[in-house]
């Protein structure tokens with residue numbers, strides 16, 4: 117096993133054993149080297165002494181040239197086992213007598229001529245050559261060769277001893293390390309236990325015990341200090357989390373979180389209330405199948421499609437069933453990877469139950485319609501009253517002239533009867549002349565046809581305005597239908613006549629190539645009416661004070677590619693710069709109470725942009741007037757998309 121993988125206790129034991137053994141080894145090797153050197157010197161000294169003694173003993177043999185005696189002297193060296201060879205040279209340096217230990221006879225070659233006197237180390241042998249002196253004169257030389265067996269034997273013993281010493285010290289080190297182990301590793305193991313407990317229980321209030329003020333004690337202190345900081349940070353995090361959870365729970369909007377594949381992982385209180393399902397009941401379930409009965413009117417926009425959204429998308433009128441009732445949601449689906457800081461793919465769904473709002477909007481639309489009709493009622497009553505009055509006047513005139521005419525006609529009848537029976541009585545003729553003169557026939561011949569024509573004209577005007585009213589309010593047509601825009605505008609101009617006729621003349625310039633446009637006719641008329649009345653009011657303000665003067669409202673329609681455009685231009689005061697950004701806001705008005713509620717343009721914007729996917733904007737010049745532009749799409753795709761929405 118690798119050293120790094122060993123437990124700390126084992127590392128400790130091994131380290132102690134290795135340290136003590138290494139120290140011992142170094143000491144032994146140093147001592148051994150020293151001993152070897154000293155021993156070598158003592159062998160050299162010993163060899164020198166032995167050479168002197170032996171030299172003195174062979175001096176006589178040399179003097180008397182007696183090699184035999186010299187050999188005998190050399191034989192005495194057998195008593196010294198380390199002397200493996202010896203040779204005596206005469207005064208000329210030639211070999212005189214030699215000695216070989218039996219075991220080394222063949223391996224040692226003694227020099228033929230006496231070498232220079234010296235002590236030499238030669239491989240595993242030491243040699244000594246000394247001069248043999250007699251009366252101060254050298255008479256020969258002695259050469260001794262010793263092996264190093266003594267050193268080797270001593271070395272072997274020393275190595276054996278060293279090994280035994282290392283083994284013993286390792287064993288002692290092992291025993292000491294084992295007893296010390298608890299002291300060092302226990303605090304570390306306790307620290308490990310503490311970290312394990314913290315990670316298991318997630319309890320940052322736990323602290324590691326400290327045993328001594330050493331390095332491990334310092335480590336424990338730092339660890340406990342770090343735990344303190346984590347505990348503090350964790351408490352702060354928990355309270356921030358609780359705060360944000362509380363915030364999320366208390367937001368009145370629905371907030372649902374899902375994984376990338378649509379499994380619910382967040383469900384706030386509003387979601388629980390709207391869907392009548394607690395968080396526990398839906399957590400981990402797919403949103404498509406968590407107990408909500410979704411009513412998918414558009415399969416491609418169903419819940420499944422939400423989890424493929426990149427970025428964020430809005431879904432209006434998402435239908436679901438609750439307590440047997442169809443309800444609607446307005447939702448925004450956000451892919452969390454697109455939220456700054458979002459790292460994983462998932463979805464956040466926010467929104468609200470808009471059923472009540474939709475009902476209110478519908479009620480408001482109806483109220484607007486009724487209000488417009490109510491507002492127009494007085495004007496329309498006036499419009500009907502004028503022709504009705506002269507129909508009545510002419511009928512009264514005819515009724516009043518009838519007795520005189522009746523008398524003339526009766527006299528004519530009597531004249532006819534008498535002429536058939538015989539001659540006519542002169543009184544009858546006189547009566548006819550008298551009645552005729554009284555009836556004033558010249559006057560009647562002129563006035564009666566006029567009275568009849570005027571009465572018929574009045575009836576026609578009444579029926580026209582009634583028809584326009586009928587067309588304007590479009591009773592019964594709730595859905596979209598194709599309408600003739602020009603005719604719709606004319607109708608609106610007619611019903612609103614009383615609103616503009618005192619302040620403006622209307623000019624129309626209708627495009628004759630306009631196809632029928634698919635729209636909600638009632639709502640479109642409402643928009644035109646609002647714009648017309650706004651124009652009339654603006655002109656009314658402009659001409660106020662200059663009696664009899666009138667402005668002009670010009671309404672034109674045209675086709676521009678795939679768009680149908682309506683322009684309503686007035687010669688009013690224009691819209692002041694500072695309110696231009698606000699005029700489409702609901703309830704923004706500059707008119708006095710009773711004249712405006714500020715809903716006209718907000719409604720017009722909703723109808724044109726939201727319901728019909730069209731555009732509405734304006735251009736205005738102070739003192740010159742304002743032009744409102746409406747555009748509705750003619751393109752079939754847009755129309756059908758609008759129709760389905």
Ligand SMILES: Nc1ncnc2c1ncn2[C@@H]1O[C@H](COP(=O)(O)OP(=O)(O)OP(=O)(O)O)[C@@H](O)[C@H]1O
Nearest residue numbers: 650654690699705706707712713714715716717742
């Ligand atoms: N043609 C215009 N010329 C000048 N100002 C206009 C014109 N049309 C709208 N405005 C300004 O925009 C404001 C908002 O118009 P909007 O039609 O929404 O409400 P209103 O006419 O005041 O009230 P309501 O239409 O509900 O009766 C008006 O009060 C007016 O100040």
Ligand SMILES: [Mg+2]
Nearest residue numbers: 646650716717
């Ligand atoms: Mg208005």
